[in-house]
Amino acid sequence: MILAVGAIILFGIVLSAFYVAQRAADEADNAVAANRLNIRVLRLLNAAQGAETGQRGYLLTGEERYLQPYTASSATVTSEADAIGPLLLTLGVPQASVDELRNVLTQKLEEMQRTIELRKSGDAAAAVALVKTGRGLALMDEVRDLMDDIQQRGIQNSTGHVAALRSTTGWLSVVIAVSAALLALLAGGAVKLVYDHAAELEAAQRQLSRANETLEEMVDLRTQSLRRANTELQTYAYIVSHDLRAPLVNIMGFTEELDRAAAIFRSYLTRTRADPSKPDDKTVVEAVETDIPEALGFIRASMRRMDNLINQVLIMARAGNRELQAERIRLSELVEECCTTLKHRIDERGVSIDVAGGLPEVHSDRAALQQIVANLLDNAIKYLDPSRVGMIAIKGWRAGTHAILEVRDNGRGIAPGDQERIFELFRRSGRQDQPGDGVGLAHVRALTRRLGGDVTVRSALGEGTTFQVAIAVDLTRMKKDEMA
Template sequence: MGAVILLVVVLGALYFSGRASEEADLAVDASRLNSRVLRLLSSAQDAETGQRGYLLTGDDRYLAPFSASAKAIPSEIAALTPHLLAIGVPQASLDHLKRLTEQKLSEMQRTVDLRAAGDPSGAIAIVRSNVGISLMDELRDQIDKIQDRGSENSSEHIAALKTSTTSLSAIIAVSAALLVALAAGAMKLIYDNHRQVEAARQQLADANESLEETVTSRTQGLQRANDELQAYAYIVSHDLRAPLVNIMGFTEELDRASQVFKDYLAKHGDGLATLEGSAAREAVETDIPEALGFIRSSMRRMDNLITQILVLARAGNRELHRDPIKLTELVDDTLATLRHRLDEAGIEVAVEGILPEVYSDRLALQQIMGNLLDNAIKYMDASRRGTIAIEGRRHGMFASVEISDNGRGIAKGDRERIFELFRRSGRQDMPGDGVGLAHVRALARRLGGDVTVRSELGQGTTFEVKIAADLARLKREDLK
């Protein structure tokens, strides 16, 4: 019964955690989509500002923002169309938006052409006809309607996220209560432990109450700002340990009660040579230890998952530091920590040339390189001698490092999935929870870049880590 209960806890927690993560990502995507729609209106306003400036002054400098916006708006509408259709915006609304922008850009282009041809009065006449104002007002109304649908879509995902977290709290609370009752019933056969059980139940009730309040608070915070998602994940993961600790404690109590019963059977074994006695002995010596072993292994698995979620949450909240870093030395230090495993596996490592110097966060880069090199070692092909090649370069305001191996490779359909939380690819014959690469991508993006992968199944894999060469520039951009 204990094994079944804990299995339900683990499966339920993993399912609802996955749902919560998915809905959180969708809510963030919805917010970003709204921002892109709003920037579309801003581009139209920039074009109009450039047009008016050119009409008033005749200065060609005002044509730059007009020309840039006029060129960007059609391509941005084309890029937004599939995403807006996916959230339920009617095709007719998008066609209408496209016609309005085309008419508005055409109207502005006519005035610019007239002014350029030496006919400012003709251009001003078009402006005074109020056609442009009418088109811009209609364009604003259309974008407002599209944004209303986007806001509804975001609210739907936030509501689904709240439902998933509430369900997660409920399944943990109910399952923990059932396990408490099971432990209390077993111990009652041996001795009276009523006071301890009541105290433990009170602690569990307090922990569940605190967890529910925290989840509710963080869900409301998610509706106010997207950047609170990481703090929310940290709080939920941290408080999930409270019922897990209680489950672990009651498991130990059940183990101790089983030992007492086992000792009792050992002392009175001569009088228990019946079918019921044999069944009792088998339960104490075989069934219960096996069940407890499964419970403990499941608890360790769940604790490890919670720890990995906490690592991601802390990484997202940690303040980045700008340090001068020679990537060659950082990679050499990382390889030194892995030297024993490299030598044991007979893997040859080649650092090609001198890696660039950057101003970035040392700890984040150490974690990125450590994860990627650890994966390269872990997933080598045992049928051939392993090789790892590392090279880097500086390009503009960015620096990149490529780590290539001749290991197992990654199937085409898994090349993006491996960056998702708790997702792994290929044979599951190596330890891991599918968190490392998600952590690497999150860190790389915080450092102003990203991580991408190129791979051929059975031939090898190359991970490219791109970061801002100077973290100070990234921070300045964040403040704008």
């Protein structure tokens, strides 16, 4: 509130000072203008008198050198009379007086010019006689009277402006004094406000420091808790997978026993020559020859799938537990190694792979990066659109503390609703016409996050898919920063 009041007061002070200062400047300008006009009036009078002096010198001596000051002065009289005419009106000189002055000056110049022409023609007596008539003297006296009147008006005008300037200056002093007092009050209020605010800020800072100390403890506890939970989760996944494998092995054993039992039944039916035309024999034969082998086939397929899923869970658990080893890696070389590993499938599907130059170097875990790139390339090859030639483009760049690797294909694409769910464990999208268990992309996301980044996807059905992997450029430094 005090700041708003202070701003309003300052604004009023500035406006008042500006107005008074402008008035003072105007009065000063007007006083100077009046003085300058008086000087020009005196210059005009001096020019008229100079012209008269030159005229008399020439009339007395007949020497041409007196004509030069006469000519210069008469020219000045003419130009100056024309120039100051409009200015005299601003002093309050009536237009009639201005016209009269111009007329008298014109007559005086004509009188002087006439005497000079007579002297030049050799009739000096006529020139002197013209001077003795007193007409020139009367005209000059009239010029002086008019000039005196004009100067008096100019002096009065200048005096009025000077008086107004003094008054305005006095008011400006008052405004400055009042402004100084108000500014002093505002400064005192501002100092108090700053002091109070500083005290509040210091108290808030102390509270924030205590909160930060508490927050750091909470973050440390939470981090330790998350690490324990992660370790427990990985251990749990390992134990569950191990415990699931034991009954699975038993099921596989009993399946073999059932298969052997079915072979015994089959051999028995052959020896006893069962008759398929008899309903009981037919049922037994169908059970031994068809139903039992088909059921055993389903059991074996389910066991293989379950075994594969258990293996994938174990792989992810081991990957989460494995200590990452950072080393210098050229991504261009790593991508080339992955392409060489998949060369048979690439050639078989007729896929064109374009690897851009300038892939960045990173300090990261080689095994994890190989799994990430291999999974992305495998998916790109697996889900190509058979209606067009497969194309995979790989490029990368540096973005601050992260390196970006992009894998783009022109495959079948992913529906918008599935573009985030494909990273969930055991989740697949689209037509299930390709082998897979929905673990690969979940593994890719888990690994990229351990490498200090993440993986994102952009896709359009029927056009293709782009995976963008971001990892820390320097994994060792990232870990140090996390521990700091």
